[in-house]
Amino acid sequence: MSKFGVIARFESPESLVHAAEKVRDKGFTKFDCHSPFPIHGMDDAMGLKRSKLGYLIGAMGLTGALFGFGLQTWIHSIEYPMNISGKPYFAYPAYAIITFELMVLFSAFGAVFGMMFFNRIPRFHHPVFYSEKFSDVSSDAFYVSIEVDDPKYDENNVIDFLRNIGGTEIEVLSDEN
Amino acid sequence: MSQIEKKNQEFVKTNAAALDKENNQEFGYWKSLKDISSEEDYNRFLKQSEHNIDNGLSRRNFLSLIAASVALAGLEGCKKPVQKIIPYVEAEIGTIPGIPKYYASTLPFKNNALGVVIENHDERPVKVEGNEKHPATMGKSNSFAQASTLEMYDPDRARGIKFKGNNIDWSEYLKFAKSLNETDGKGLAVLMQESSSPTIKSIKEDFKKNLPNANWVVYESINNENLYDGIEKAFSKRLQPLYRLENAQIIVSLGSDFLGVDDNNIYHTRKFAQNRDIVDENSTMNRLYVAESSISSTGSSADHRLNVAQHEMENLLAELAYELKVLGLPINANKVKGPNNLWIKAAAKDLMSNEGESILLGGSSLSKEFHQLIALINHQLNAPVDYYPLSLSQVSSINDFKSLCDDMKKGKIENLIILGANPVYDSPADFDFAKSLSKVKNTVHLTNIVDETSKLCSWNIAMNHYFECWGDAMTYDGFVSVVQPQIMPLFDSRSAIQVLSPIVYSKEQSAYDTVKSVWKSKIIKKGNFDRAWDKVLHDGLFEKPLFNSVDVKPSSKASTKVLNDNFKLDNNKFEIIFNPSSSVYDGRYANNGWLQEIPKPVTSLTWDNAALISLKVAKKLNIKNGQMLEIAVGSKTIKIPAFITPGQNQKSISLELGYGRKFEGRIGNGVGFNVYPLRTSNNSCFVLNASIKVLNETYPLASTQDHHGLEEDKYAAPGFDDLAPKEAQSRIPELVKQSTLDYYQDNPDWVQKKVEQHKPDKKKSWADHSMYNPDWDYSKGPQWGMSIDLTSCTSCNACSIACQSENNIPVVGKEQVMKGREMHWIRIDNYFSGDPDNPEVSTQSVACVHCELAPCETVCPVAATTHSSDGVNQMTYNRCLGTRYCANNCPYKVRKFNFYNYTRDLPEVVQMAMNPDVSIRFRGVMEKCTYCYQRVSAARISAENENREIKDGDFQVACQQSCPADAIKFGDINDPNSEVSKAKRRNRDYALLAHLGTAPRTTYLAKIRNQNPMLVSNSYNGGSH
Amino acid sequence: MQIFPRWTNNFPGIFLIAVFLLVFSLSSFIWYYGSPYYTDVGYAPTQPVPYSHKLHAGDMGIDCRYCHVGVEQGYSAVIPPTETCMGCHTYVKTDSEQLKLVRESWETGKPIEWIKVHMLPEYAYFNHSAHVNSGVACISCHGNIAEMEVVYQVQPLSMDWCLDCHRSDAPEVRPVSEVTNMYWTPPADYDQFVSSWVAEHGEERPVGDCQKCHR
């Protein structure tokens, strides 16, 4: 059975943020702060870099736009040119809307599935779910979790450290089976 | 000879007449004659007409097949069903399956002959066109001729021979007929409709010879007897007048609808229009004065229309006669005080100043004295009227008919043979024909459908359609043309000849033999008969007339006195006028869906007749459209819905004959209201002192046009009911550009000026106003276009039905028409303006105008409507998805949608009338005018196959070909010498709604009214906004 | 508490692969089995009379137009009447068992019901004469009939297939004199011929003119 790490509960968003700062300053990298809602300023507190998601979305949007415009141009100028209302084959102003719509559609896919990809979800099975108390995190609980494979991880020190910075209900979780 | 062999011979001759329309006449019939004449030919002929039925059917189901194959969307569904090919057993000389053949024939109409050419697809006659060589049609046709195709394939037609309702063998009838031959003819009578057939005539002579005491009566409910009597009184000769309108500059019509439903209307319209063909401001045109009590096609095309009650028509003539006194008429005319002085003076002045080129026409519905006077005046005016002997044709005689009825009542008649007529329905009410008929022992009715008369007759014999039998007919001026069969009888029917011959000759003669022998003895007297006969079969008529016009000189001295004080109309009473119906005539076409659904000229009414009343009367008595009226004449009353019509005389109510039939016709049974009960022998045309009662029940009337410009908008916001009419009025000069001749001569370019008004950039053509330069270049190859001359169009509906016949347009029925879902590709708009009592009528036939920058095309999501390289706006039915967006975006609203599968319940026989070159549209599909692209393609391909350019006149589109006024020109607008280019170069040319920049290919020639400066009334000279 | 076992974490991967496979197989399935290449091509019904084009057109070298007389004038090439068969078979193979039906038809006057091989939808108005007279060979659409014991459909005859030729700059054409020749080989200057042909016939080729075929 492989260990996962330690989790500790905190009282409020405020205390969680402060705890995060301390953990960060202690030099931990493989840790996370769990809360029922996104907490303003937490990224800095944890020292996270900006998300890369934006680039993905941008790329997807561009693809969509190009695809949309390309498709229409190909259909009417190359594949099957037809005289429709005596308009030219390459009636680009008419293509604007579908181009735009496909751009939006693709970037929406980019956003949602990109988010899932970066968050590694769906992930239905996770060690933290072994903890009964942890489930409050989706309602009113605030947790810090420090993982085993953090280079600075030393179980006892970690537990002490967490208790010192005000963590309660500290649990050591491992992936049992 | 056995019956079979005779039929077989008929076939041979039909084949003899096979001809490619253009050339190789020599080859055409000589060869075929030699090569084919054997039993097999006949059998094969039978077979073809059978198995080709299948060919006809399959075409129509195409879209439902798609539906099906999608329905079973499985992969197996994609596998097509097994199809069979059924070839001939023997090659048919000169026949390639799928290439239509054209045979000349004749449509006998009353005592006239309409020469036609019939288009046969695989031995299946599907389309009627006029025969260019024939003097009465000159290649043109009318709605009756066009619709006769559908009549042929009417599933309700009578079948076989019935005796007292039971099927019985033909031989039984032969026995009966021969038994009659034994007698001296006592108690035997033949009753038939008018006819000009020399064959029937000679049979009649033999009949008189062999059965001296027998009785032969001709009766037609709508006839010209008064006209003939009048002429007889005038010239002491019974003659048939023929009006040479092409030579008439001034035409004054007193109650004559010679352009509408009166006899010989094709001829009249054609000749009338010749003098209305205005090339430029220097051309002249004739002037038409019309005095009438209810507005007709003729009245609507008049330059000066006078609204007079029918019973005042004779006063009018008397006054006119007085004005014309100076001519030295053999008349003692004294001045009559009338309200219409100015009109009369003007007309009289014109008549006299154009002596030799002016003509006076009288409605057939008026008295013999009236016609006598007219004949004398015309003679004095030296008017272009030719008179021809009537002796060879058989015309209706009310007296003969009356005495027949009396004899029948007295039981003097034992055997009555009725050929075609339907007297129980349409004979004068006072004769009570049904009752007299019951007194007759044996009654034989030769009929095309089991009708009111058949039901009371012991023998019912199915009558041939003219597509099915041999016969002949003669024009007024003596040209005899032949009726030749296109197809074997579908319903085991017989021709009049076959019915009469056993009685007259006590043996059955084939129609073919009889006709041929008569021609041999009476018509083609000189030269090689066989050769001449074959030419007749080829041309459709014999080139030499039977007789020439006869000179006339006044025999009597007429008096206008007899005219004056005949009629008195009490207050609050009305005169009732009986008009033949432009749709069903006297009722004979009641079961013809095409004719029932065609909007009537002026009223746009379909599927019904109504009591036409004037706006003023409607206001006074507070009558709404469709409100039931009870019309009482003496003891007789009928109920009929009212229809408010501008131009209707306040003293008169017009009723259309031919409706309210009770017979075994699914289409026409019980449609409309029977007005014959009011019609008696002595006032068969109009009757005075009818009283009307307004009932408070209403009846739904299906009119295809809501807005003619004069009626109020009854659903509008309170107090604004004149908004829509005003707007409609203000648009008329915009849509139907029109002016008087004088104005046009002073401002020849007024039309062009108006067209320019709306152009953003005067220098550019409309097509150049596109947002960006199109990739399209219409300067190469043939570019199709159309021009419609509003000056000569008389809104006769021929084009609309020709289109229906050529393009398989479905009949949708009254309910659908009321919903506004009629399918006619050609819509004829009628607009009224000016005085409601005597409005100016502007008619305009609108079909798809084939815009070069078509609004409909760009909005179709699936590219089902696109533009062809030859400039046609094309509707691809099998790609159509049915979003109806194109129709919404069509400024002309000429696209028609199949809201239901209108052809679903079409009987198989009717499907035989369908043109195999055009798809039958399934439900959910948009359709519209295609410029008859099937004809374009056929012409183009044959041109390509012959490695030549397609040239003007290679083909005509259906509407153009039928148009008796020749108002429609179609062709290649890139060819500067084509008819259409010439028309479009005229300075009257304008495009409908040009300001939208749709650049239509169909353009119109502005309407010019040749009005007499003495009484100019035209409200638009150059029009408003 | 834990709801799902660990393996469920592979779900996303499994799901993606499944979706990909499904979409791919489905589309390729429809693409192939739905297309005329599968539904129509190769359709070779057995005819009431076992007529061999190989024998007549191939070995004996009878010209197509001897029987199919309409091909140069009408939209239909025309299936020959029994008369045409009897023209020879009154003298040749007069007692052949296979020709029984033909003789019957001739005697009774009852037509032979052949089964249609090349079926176009009824809303497609194909015209043989237009093609034959401008140098489109029989073989281009019907394949090498001269070597078919039983005639079968060679080309898909789908609209797209029509357009392939109508849209191409090098359509399959040849001198009109050679249209019925099944073994014609293009001459050296074929390219010039084609280009001149296109220059001449360019306008007659309905690419966007829907109603030239559908009306």
Add this chain to the structure above:
Amino acid sequence: MSVKSKADIRAEKLLPGNQDFTSITNDIAGVPEQKKTPIQWWLLFGFALSLLAIFVGSVGFLIWEGTGIWGINNPVFWGWAIINFVWWVGIGHAGTLISAILHLFRQNWRNAINRFAETMTLFAVICALVFPGIHVGRIWVAYWFLPLPNQMGMWPNMRSPLIWDFFAVFTYFTVSLLFWYTGLIPDLATLRDRAKGLKKKVYGFFALGWRGGNRQWQHYELAYLVLAGISTPLVLSVHSVVSSDFATSVIPGWHTTIFPPYFVAGAIYSGFGMVMTLSIIARKVYNLGHIITVEHLDKMAQIMLLTGCMVGYAYSMEFFVAWYSGNPYESFAFVNRALGPYWWGYWAMIFCNVVVPQFFWFEKYRRHIPFLFITSILVNIGMWFERFVIVVITLHRDFMPGAWAMYNPTMFDVAIYLGTFGLFFTGFLLFLRFLPMVSIAEAKLVLPESNPHHGHDHE
């Protein structure tokens, strides 16, 4: 400190009573967790189902018989089907708008109603999408709308506004769905953590194993923000595109450049009307007065006042331009709207869309619940008539008087319209029953405690 922070004041308006994270969770999650379904729900659901049955029946008959069963004719080729389409799409606008635009502007008050609005959008758009599908003449080839390779070598005509329309509405639906689901993930996690047995598994499946870790929140928030960002132009584009169905035509009364903004305003207007109606019902049935507060309704009423005035401006502008253009066809088209045979339709529109919202100038009416309820319904009636005016009254009299005709709907027009309500409410009620109608996570953000710097306003 003596003075309350802004956050506190706002919080007390939007979340009265002493709320904390736990209570919010319990209140909102409590609804779908109810053991016993409230009787009102069953009543409404039964009603909705019966309407749905009508819908299925009449659409079946439509497909069997053809569009002839409707009142459409020549010249009025589009009738109720298109009216309803535009109407439903319009209603579908509020959802995404509330979520997206107000999210971008950080309007926290939206958090109480956005879930609601988004859901309403989804079902409204589904109802809308039904009509383009069924109104075509040959429904079995409706797939020709899609650019799919086929053996005909045929493609859609990309110049046609209907195709734009199809792409726009389809995109709008997809994006709204994604947006809605993304917002739902944390709440599903909440329900998962509170549920038992099978429910737990189901919620768990859809929660995708959400753990609420900030490393997840980081990407999540960005994704959500971007979705909001792209949805904003999208929502504005959709009705502009719908309006182009009319605006790109040549028919007087349709051929108008004002249509796009005017349609969008109208859409938002009717959308808010519908949200108002629904939320008033929901807060009554589930007594959530303390979460969907009068303050929310007031704010919505203000937006309705704004959009209502914009619409009114558009109406008057149309008339002005029609007169000013000097184009007789154009002028008559509008005169005919107001005074022609369908004048009642026009004035009904004016009353509901322009007169009624004027009451919202006064706070008294903005906070008077029954009044709001009636008004919100009137507004949507008015908006339906607006589309009636545009589609029917314009078409029935265009250029050629010879082709003018009247239009009368049939019972099937009515049945199918009512039927879509069945479709709509069935879906919506199921949502109310099984999903949190207010975003739990976001509702908490309204609490001052949610802000880690809470109480340090000077910072």
